[in-house]
Amino acid sequence: MTQQRLAYFFGGGRADGDGSMKALLGGKGAGLAEMTRAGLPVPPGFTLTTATCLDYFAAGRRCPDAVDAAMQQALSQLEAEHGRKLGDPQRPLLLSVRSGSAVSMPGMMDTVLNLGLNQATVHGLAQETGNAWYAWDCYRRFVQMFGEVVLGADADRLEDAISERKAARGVQLDTELTVEDLQALVVAFRAAAAESSGQPFPDDPLEQLRLARDAVYRSWFNDRARSYRRIHQIDEKIGTAVTVQAMVFGNRGWRSGSGVGFTRDPSTGEKVLYGEYLLNAQGEDVVAGVRTPEPLERLRASLPEVHAQLAEVAARLEAHYRDVQDFEFTIEEGQLFMLQTRAGKRAGRAALKIALDLLDEGVVDEAGAVLLVAAEHVEQALHKVFAPGQQPLVLGRGLPASPGAAAGRIAFTAEDAVAMAAGGDPVVLVRVETSPEDIEGMHAAAGILTARGGMTSHAAVVARQMGTCCVAGCGEALIDVAQGWLVLGGRKLATGDWISLDGTAGTILDGRLEMVDPDLDDPALTRILSLADQFRRLGVRANADTPENAQRAAQFGAAGIGLCRTEHMFFARDRLSVVQRMIMSEDAAEREGALGELLPFQREDFAALFVAMRGEPVTIRLLDPPLHEFLPRLAELVEEVASLERAIAAQDAMVRFLEVSEADEATIAGVLEAIARGEETLAHRRALLGRARALTEMNPMLGHRGCRLGITVPGITRMQARAIFEAATTVAAEGQPVRPEIMIPLVGSVEELTDQRAIVDAVAEEVFAERGTRVDYLVGTMIELPRACVVADEIAAQADFFSFGTNDLTQTTFGFSRDDAGVFIHDYVDRGILTGDPFAHLDQKGVGRLVAFAVRTGRERKPGLKIGVCGEHGGDPSSVHFFHRSGLDYVSCSPWRVPVARMAAAHVALREAAEAAETNGAAST
């Protein structure tokens, strides 16, 4: 049980908390406190801290007495400030009760609005406002929401009751219902809620408040919230705060309303007040997407003074927070109230523009601008667009909710989307509207299409955050989820049909369009990356095996190649047969002959890489995969042999049949000839099969591969080293600097490195002597086995550099095969056994500890040892942060992730500097 303050009051221009207290007050609570302090028009309220949520669960889902007492005291303060009392039949105070954790989890947890109404207060409210319809609409909303959220009533059943009544009345809108209708609905809802909870609907407003508060606490562990936290890797131990606030009413008539907005356009970054509102509506109506809201621009016409006030508030918010803000507001009879503000989520290109505009406007400095662009934004800015020259059939239009392009097979449910995506094809999730229950399917989808809802609907917000292309609110789409069809633009499409989405234009296109990667000459991108480069310490290289890839890597700003997988050169069509000959060779001479044929191919490849990289380092990994990977698959060979045998058996039988039926000799001869040809093929395939069988391994990942090949077949290492040095000396002779870095894979003990290094050094001397010239080169090793980490000190003595192969290191540290582990890793993540896929985000606690140990002990042995990483993690922002903090010199990743890595590297350097400044500040006080 905590001894800290439990409730933080805000209102009337003063607040107990402030914006820095997100961990304790949640984003919402801290934001309201900060907004109050900033003098913005905020209805008074108080926040029960996140600690009280944990106390609630620690006490066995019971609110401790101290929390309850603190709540009542804060409530008194609120009542005094607002001049209304909870349950007062004359001037009733109505409250909102909202969740809010340190990390934004939009829509994942529960909220109760209009709390405090009962038969007495609803009449009071009607009398006070002179608007019985308004009062009963509030009461209907409260009973419906409280019934669903707190008492577990079935939402569909309540919603159906409204629809039935509207149908009975022959009306379309809620606002067309009568007071009597609303009263009847209240009665029906109370009965339904009582039935589902087994207890009468509570009429004591304080009891209502207690129950709502506890329901909000509980919603921290509902399925949606757990799922969201898992996907976004949010710690469940942070808990949620509960903010209780005086209600202001957007539904008090047509000079009232609610809205949400951004201080700038979150899709384009343009400096315009951006958002949506609905008159005579509460905020939930705007985000739920049930009524399609109006763009904020219209407010200028309908309520010009409110619009002006909103514009002024927006400017104040940006200056205060030094960032784009996403806010919620309510207009009560022409008076503006600000309910919430937070950093606005934005699309990739918008983030670039916003950061640079704020920099140019003097709101942020260069470091601030870099920090405003998340690595994910850069990734989004690199999103696909459709290949030009296609003439797609436009099926329809919606809102451009999240930029980018997608083509996929249609799925109508989240479950289908997950299942179909697991099958390998991209998926477009098509829904009437999305809800938090759909989160898994949205995550699995390449694109999202909804028929209802605006730019701030659930689908739009979540899709932008995920960086998934989304077209929202396409009202012309007819969707039948149960039957599995979509009718749009005169076509009927079914589950599994191909469709394409343009999330930037908001169009829906027929079929599977081809996509191309974005133009990267965007000056905003170039500028922000250049800014980032000023701050980062970590070098960024690219993994590239071909000159084309190497050139692209250089364009993306890679300072060299961190991993060239030489086996990719072996797989080329004209070489594979030579490689197979090498593998099938019966003696050393034959093998050397085949290796000799491979030499010129490899030399050419390396020369092209050296030329492409213009003197930047090129790290070449010697042959890594087991040799059987270069032969046809065993199962294919077995089946081919079996099918040849079957064919020959059938032909044999046919010959006998033809003989009996006295067919002509030419026919029989033809079949016999076919049999002879078949038998020849069969003999060859059987030989291949024999070799493939001999090379087959139970666990090829742990088998005869990596430097183990070079040690048992030194000719391979000699050939590859010769190709590298011949290429290097040739290119150098043409006047271009070269920096080959030769990397020995899968080293587990220093003796392996010593053995292979001796061969490489000897070949280098041979080639240098032959060519009469030298080039500088390094010989280093992949650190990709736990044992290599453990004996890194010894290995460092023989290595010019380390490059962590965190893919393989993850495999062996966990004992997970990437090829097989998918089956249970999914289960593991679902059940919280793993916080994320360790192949996507470095497992810092396990694998990371081995990495850190190897870095420390390797550098103790060889100070200044050059260390990088060349696994997939090199392009993952959280992993890049870890590598920076572990003291690596560089990361290497696929060319497309190079900009992301540059950005992530800058962020971690800036944050480290900020932390150091804070620590120094703390130390000097």
Add this chain to the structure above:
Amino acid sequence: MTQQRLAYFFGGGRADGDGSMKALLGGKGAGLAEMTRAGLPVPPGFTLTTATCLDYFAAGRRCPDAVDAAMQQALSQLEAEHGRKLGDPQRPLLLSVRSGSAVSMPGMMDTVLNLGLNQATVHGLAQETGNAWYAWDCYRRFVQMFGEVVLGADADRLEDAISERKAARGVQLDTELTVEDLQALVVAFRAAAAESSGQPFPDDPLEQLRLARDAVYRSWFNDRARSYRRIHQIDEKIGTAVTVQAMVFGNRGWRSGSGVGFTRDPSTGEKVLYGEYLLNAQGEDVVAGVRTPEPLERLRASLPEVHAQLAEVAARLEAHYRDVQDFEFTIEEGQLFMLQTRAGKRAGRAALKIALDLLDEGVVDEAGAVLLVAAEHVEQALHKVFAPGQQPLVLGRGLPASPGAAAGRIAFTAEDAVAMAAGGDPVVLVRVETSPEDIEGMHAAAGILTARGGMTSHAAVVARQMGTCCVAGCGEALIDVAQGWLVLGGRKLATGDWISLDGTAGTILDGRLEMVDPDLDDPALTRILSLADQFRRLGVRANADTPENAQRAAQFGAAGIGLCRTEHMFFARDRLSVVQRMIMSEDAAEREGALGELLPFQREDFAALFVAMRGEPVTIRLLDPPLHEFLPRLAELVEEVASLERAIAAQDAMVRFLEVSEADEATIAGVLEAIARGEETLAHRRALLGRARALTEMNPMLGHRGCRLGITVPGITRMQARAIFEAATTVAAEGQPVRPEIMIPLVGSVEELTDQRAIVDAVAEEVFAERGTRVDYLVGTMIELPRACVVADEIAAQADFFSFGTNDLTQTTFGFSRDDAGVFIHDYVDRGILTGDPFAHLDQKGVGRLVAFAVRTGRERKPGLKIGVCGEHGGDPSSVHFFHRSGLDYVSCSPWRVPVARMAAAHVALREAAEAAETNGAAST
């Protein structure tokens, strides 16, 4: 370059060194110094330290000047003591130059004898002794040996020259050659040596000494020595010392001789002076096995006063060294000289008897007795014997050179032995005599048979040390290595034929005899193990899956079961079909049904184990292997399906043929019926194939196994837990204590353990409630993944115990699959990249560091955490030592290795105590 003393003199009852200085003086040098100090008759000499050997190599195979100067100074001291001078034509001093490292490597390095002879000194020696034949025989021996060892002359060519001369003379023995023969041989040998070295044969005795010394240094890195060190895991950085000693002459006539002996019989342990000698011979003649020597007992008759002196010296040696000694001696004209002594190698049962006899004689105390029995001795004492009731054909008899029994296929060369053993069948290596070149083949062989050589021949000494059964000196055997046959007892046997050896009786038997394991009621074994148990701290458990194995384990002294692999119960014939049904189940109900059928089987098995272990802990590992291991192999299914398809195709063709040839309808109907049956079988096999395909993994070792099964299919864990607790409560109800310890396999993160532990605990409570009784139990985990070691602190918080699975941990730490790595591990060991097979001996530097880290951090989190090991390493002595020093509580190994582990555990505890005493002693001075 070392600054220590370089040469250590001994002679005339005083010595610079002593017996403790093995590391510096080698076993031989330290032994001679100690013998000299003990007042034994030792010819004077000096030892160049092992450090000088390393200096020699460090200086680029050049003897540093300081070493040379120290040698000359020591030589002067030797000359003064012995009253002879090197090169003195009147009273020439002759020298022996021998190798000797800290660890005995018999016969692996080079030796030069009779050094100092040339044309002048040979005449002086002839004159001095009045025996020209003797002088020239010495010279012949010197030139032959120096020529081979130092100058690289071809040994066979020199030996052939002697044979030719004997043939020309028509004589059999060297002693029958004339002085002229010997002179001619000297001339021929000098010429051959000059030819092979390209330089004249050196006549300056000091030059001879320098060259011989350097040759001994160089022999440290000859192939034999490297191979021996690899097999015995001896560090190459210890180097060899060089001992230079005045020669005394066993070949000075028939009152002279040389011999080797043991203070007790090394095969039986009996307290008799045991050994062999040859009159008129130098020591090399005895060990070379060229002339078959006489047993020492005969010396009593031929030279009784020498025999008496030898017996007195033997007693003094045992009392001095507190152990059986293996010594070399020379008799020069009736005077005894001791040349060497060292701890005598002995066979397993002999070691037991010797240790207990020395204890009973008061020579050693109980700790001393335990230390005299190596873990390997206990292993040897557990050797196989032939099954009774067999009536084998005795083909011949030889010397019982190394105890035990063997049956194997005949190989005539070391290469064949290695190759055939790799094929899987046991091998008996049959040689005329063995030499150090045969070491690999001897290692691979299950038994060794030689036609020549005595009980101290190379074959006998090495075989005893290896614990390999050996029959030596079977003179009646006719062997043709080139043709590949052996004629013995009237039968002609070829390569690959089966033969059996009884190494205890010395008989060679026809065919492949059945063997049984030894009787373990040997009171000596029981007594020594009981003594050992007093000293060890480490507990010893057994790995056992069946009640029979559990009973055997208990007999062997296992204190509980450390690993019961429950999947072994799944493989039983009557259960496998149920297991397959569980795997093939389409839904949860079907799966639960199959699991329900398995429950009673498992319950019965566990109950029997609990009963067998009588209240000792029983560690049960939950299901570990991937499920596809319980289905037929994929390749087999593919081939079965193909063959069924082929058969049906052929039958189809036959039907058409029969129809065309108008066969009778019954025949056609019969074939059609066969087709229908075949198609039914085919359908079933195709279903199995489909499931097997779905479950197939690229790397099953890193796949869906271990606790990953229990997490994704919790029903398996529930069923196994229920079986355990039902069995435990049943057995406990019968009044017998039970201690189940449930082990969760392949845990990599604490969340996995928490998940599985929750199931086990819940089932326990269910069963306890149903039965109305409780039993104590533990839930722990295998630590067998690098990640588990890294996060051992977290895991410890949830575990009642750790048990290291070092087999799997070795696989993932190295990235070696046990199933595949054999191919290159052999290469690796050959080339010194690995010092040994890490699956046989724990890799202390890599895997061991992870183990030590997990122990330390696990116990920091949970002090007193119970920790054991249940991999194969639990029965390997060097690994047991490591586990003790790492602080483990117990090791668990196969029942047959339990006595070995008990012994090894005592040794390490005693050594640790001795080290502590030494440290305390050092600290208090």
